[in-house]
Amino acid sequence: KITVIGSVNLDMVTSTERVPNQGETLTGQSFEMIPGGKGANQAVAAARLGADVHFIGRVGDDPFGEILLKNLTENGIHVDGVEPVTGEHSGIATIIVSDRDNRIIYTPGANNLVTPEYVEHFLPIIDQSDYVVLQLEIPMETVEYVTGYCYENGIKVILNPAPIQPLSETVQKQATYITPNESEVVGVNASTEQLIVTLGKDGVKYYQDGEERIVPAYTVEAVDTTGAGDTFNGALAVGLAKGWSLEKAIKYGNAAAALSVQKFGAQDGIPTVAEVEQFLQA
């Protein structure tokens, strides 16, 4: 059993030939609403890979919240830990995509209300988990509360420290594994036995008996690496929850992430358990 506690967002993606100037209105090329948020992405990855996944998070009391909830449910995730916030909007990323660059405004909305008091209502879900997976798109005090609770109760925690933020010494000591990417690893000074660093196309670095080890990535044609880290973290949790060795779970994470970078979109690219098995046999 895996519980993901984190963010759920709707990406509002408008494509345009160029970004508007100040005061200018442009006609865009296309518009899409895409479910995302690091928490939701990691939960979707774990669920598609066959795990029994509970999600603890919040959406707004708007139509977007219904879309986000439906997306989680359709991916087979238990949403008993998701309650809409009255009078608050869902987490929204407004994204302008042009040939030259992307411009993004992220407004957390309901994600800011994933407070320790809120999570406390769902301790029975946490108590039944083999692994709890956390990221940093919800309040830090909640990340600290959950990590402390799990540490005291012998529940394992994977902390994906993204987006980058300073971590307290206590959180770094209490998390079972910390999974930064290359840019997030600065500022993480957890013990090497806890560290799992993703290195993009170079794979993953971890430590065993004080020695640095690399699990290489798979060589694939990458078209969109958005969500590669989220897919990796979800898959890593699945492998570890099955009791696999760290090396085997990382290899599985690399395989799932390698499949994800071959498709556009964060969640669209996340593979199923059958796809990963086929890829590993090929």
Ligand code: ADP
């Ligand atoms: P993030 O998406 O958080 O920045 P990384 O870029 O480190 O994280 O990617 C996470 C994992 O995704 C890597 O460890 C690797 O397994 C896989 N991955 C990322 N980019 C590629 C790529 N170009 N080819 C194959 N695998 C990749």
